[in-house]
Amino acid sequence: xxxxDAHRDDVVEGKPLGVEPxxxxxxxxxxxxxxxxxRPPSKRACRDAELTPQLxxxxxxxxxxxxxxxxxxxxxxxxxxxxxxxVARLMRMAGIEGVRRTKKVRTTRPDPVAARHPDLxxxxxxxxxxxxxxxxxxxxxxxxxxxxxxxxxxxAFSRAIVGWRVAGHMRTSMVLDAIEMARWSRxxxxxxxxxxxxxxxxxxxxxxxxxxxxxxxxxxxxxxxxSYDNALAETVNGYYKAELIRGPARRQxxxxxxxxxxxxxxxxxxxxxxxxxxxxxxxxxTEFEQTFYAAQRDDRTAVGIP
Numbered sequence: 454x455x456x457x458d459a460h461r462d463d464v465v466e467g468k469p470l471g472v473e474p475x476x477x478x479x480x481x482x483x484x485x486x487x488x489x490x491x492r493p494p495s496k497r498a499c500r501d502a503e504l505t506p507q508l509x510x511x512x513x514x515x516x517x518x519x520x521x522x523x524x525x526x527x528x529x530x531x532x533x534x535x536x537x538x539x540v541a542r543l544m545r546m547a548g549i550e551g552v553r554r555t556k557k558v559r560t561t562r563p564d565p566v567a568a569r570h571p572d573l574x575x576x577x578x579x580x581x582x583x584x585x586x587x588x589x590x591x592x593x594x595x596x597x598x599x600x601x602x603x604x605x606x607x608x609a610f611s612r613a614i615v616g617w618r619v620a621g622h623m624r625t626s627m628v629l630d631a632i633e634m635a636r637w638s639r640x641x642x643x644x645x646x647x648x649x650x651x652x653x654x655x656x657x658x659x660x661x662x663x664x665x666x667x668x669x670x671x672x673x674x675x676x677x678x679x680s681y682d683n684a685l686a687e688t689v690n691g692y693y694k695a696e697l698i699r700g701p702a703r704r705q706x707x708x709x710x711x712x713x714x715x716x717x718x719x720x721x722x723x724x725x726x727x728x729x730x731x732x733x734x735x736x737x738x739t740e741f742e743q744t745f746y747a748a749q750r751d752d753r754t755a756v757g758i759p
Contacts, residue, residue: 454490515728570657602619614721647672
């Protein structure tokens with residue numbers, strides 16, 4: 454139909470080509486063309502036309518990074534009755550797709566003379582409750598004004614970012630600032646907490662160990678040059694870079710460290726309150742923790758009043 458509509462008015466030997474000659478060459482009955490032109494849109498076409506703008510809006514609202522599975526989950530949470538394969542098909546029709554993650558540069562710089570804490574995690578990045586295991590790492594963002602270094606502290610139970618810091622350097626003080634934010638959001642005394650990192654010099658420093666000791670936490674460090682020993686923190690850094698720093702919604706280079714810091718603030722809020730995590734049964738970290746604490750309250754035995 455589209456081909457015939459595009460060429461039916463082409464002039465050949467001084468007159469329009471028309472429908473019938475094109476149908477004859479294509480070996481299609483003219484009645485088939487006219488029937489298709491007058492046929493009302495199918496229920497599927499009408500449904501596609503209704504769903505596609507809503508899916509595109511959801512995709513844009515989530516930094517343009519969701520693939521078919523995540524967008525399908527987000528659509529179901531938004532009350533749209535749609536299947537995963539249907540979402541994938543409509544994404545292809547709309548010309549949208551999920552983002553891919555890459556990592557090119559190492560930021561870990563071990564101190565060869567510093568004593569290292571033992572590995573208390575053993576690549577088992579799971580916890581039964583909040584504030585039992587935190588993981589942390591550094592990443593970097595090139596800007597016109599220099600390199601911005603970013604430190605995240607992530608709770609392994611809910612994948613919530615409990616502390617973070619963006620700075621124009623990667624000295625130990627920026628890591629301590631991230632810990633201070635985590636202390637403010639989680640509490641000043643967290644006995645039994647393990648804080649796991651790689652073997653970077655920031656995490657083997659005396660000041661870092663002392664700051665954790667102040668809140669009752671103990672440091673844990675993986676082996677040098679092995680990303681699997683800090684895989685959870687590496688994962689968060691990966692989709693931070695993919696979704697925000699190099700994300701599809703980004704159209705210009707980053708100009709200053711302050712620009713990165715402001716954008717990271719918004720991204721962390723979305724990560725904690727809106728981003729769907731497969732590990733959490735496709736729920737945001739804050740919702741996952743709220744469900745956990747609600748279950749703890751429900752499990753308590755009521756005390757009778759005489």
